[in-house]
Amino acid sequence: MNEFELIARLIPLMPSHPGVIVGPGDDCAVIDLGLPDRYLLFKTDAVVAGVHFDAGAPPEKIGHKALARALSDIAAMAGTPDCALVTIGLARGFDAGFVVALYAGLRALALRHHVAIVGGETTTNPERLLLSVSVLGTVPKARCLRRAGARAGDALFVTGELGGALRGRHLEFEPRLAEARWVAERFSVHAMIDLSDGLAEDLRHLLQASGVGAELLGRAIPISQAARQSARRNGPGRTPLRAALSDGEDFELLFAVAAPDAVPLTDAWKRQFPCVKLSCIGRVTAEPGLKLRTSAGLREMTEHGYVHFQEP
């Protein structure tokens, strides 16, 4: 067991109270503080130079990504972000222009999604830049989506195109806030998660939380151009499908919808979000486990998601 697994075991042993509707282990914590019809959503996310972005990445994009990751988790509960706190650990030798550009990236994204930046903390982290963003949001009680809740027979949908995000998109993605709220308001969505660790890994999280399995259709997985380019460079073992299943950092939405809603959702989505692809990639099964159907037949999935936290 490494430190990350250890902490994942320690956190659920921490104190809780009856107002905690969803504690550790989902995309956001969900808290009932007595708001008439809404829950609070509470989330924190950190990015570290050399771990979550290259030290040479443009500062506007670093600021953007730091906030966008946390907003993507609010989206995954079908919530609306309200305000955020930004902690910055500054490495030695940063210049004013870099810091100004970083906050400009944060500011532009916050403005687009009406998120107030209400403070934060500045410290030194001498060897590398670190940004930690905490977001507060709300969600109507009846619409709060969790990882748990998928049912056998549900159709599985994913937004956008997957794979190869580290070639650039991971610094530029727009959190799917409007899309998540729209689908949660109009269709029987049973479970949702945002894709940070790769489709294979995050789908496993959703299935485990729901106590079900799934069968994916290989040719329905939306493969990005970047995934095809990565696969071409990396040789025969690394197919575009494998990249789409396991690369990670996509920050797209994955959700399970009642089967009768699948066709009406697909039609309505095209009208509502003509520029955002929506793909039905498979279905939920009562039997646990994850299977992939390709031209070679049906097989157990062996692909593991992108593993975060590799030391640089």
Next chain:
Amino acid sequence: MNEFELIARLIPLMPSHPGVIVGPGDDCAVIDLGLPDRYLLFKTDAVVAGVHFDAGAPPEKIGHKALARALSDIAAMAGTPDCALVTIGLARGFDAGFVVALYAGLRALALRHHVAIVGGETTTNPERLLLSVSVLGTVPKARCLRRAGARAGDALFVTGELGGALRGRHLEFEPRLAEARWVAERFSVHAMIDLSDGLAEDLRHLLQASGVGAELLGRAIPISQAARQSARRNGPGRTPLRAALSDGEDFELLFAVAAPDAVPLTDAWKRQFPCVKLSCIGRVTAEPGLKLRTSAGLREMTEHGYVHFQEP
């Protein structure tokens, strides 16, 4: 202008919205989310090895301090903490026992103050341990205390004893949550702040926010034993009074109370908190600036607070 001053100027230029009652620059952000009689308090705070604690500090105490700092800010608004998220940036080579002990320190403090730990984030920060804690709390609208609000004639009070906290107390202090709520409920407290940068510096923050000045009585400043010991070691230039005024990391409360409440407060406090010292250290003046009265007469205060963020 250094990076810290630059960020302090950038943060107020970030987006806001009408639900933000208090934005950047106070101990906590204060948000109106529609709770009937309460505001939300939102705060984040970070500690970094070699900056806020020695790398060899006991892990229980590191965990304790990381949460206690944020709770002290909730106390400074007379609020009640509800839940927290804990982000940990792990350096290379940490062992399981260290991590378990760190979370045990966090857990014990959270339990004492009924704070739910509802999740967090784990990442690598290869060269040094970093902990970032975000806390959500509430405060009755009519009782929310800010840095602004002190009035000429108010009596200035401080809890505990000041100075020399880096000799040990900065890793062990108990946030003054019960004390702050008690005094806010019973007396005309006009402004409050917690002491992190040293009495001289934090008092200046309170006075500037309130648009007033103050006159302190040197012999009324509560000087800790640790401050006397530090002063003895550091030679003639570093008096115990100077240590108490400027050392920082005390995490005591400083507040301004309507003058007629000063004596009743002093009497009631002794009965309510017999183990926590309360000192009336001076009074608020209409004239801006900070003056100190000692046996040598009245003089402008020159002491600056402890400066955080010195690179290790």
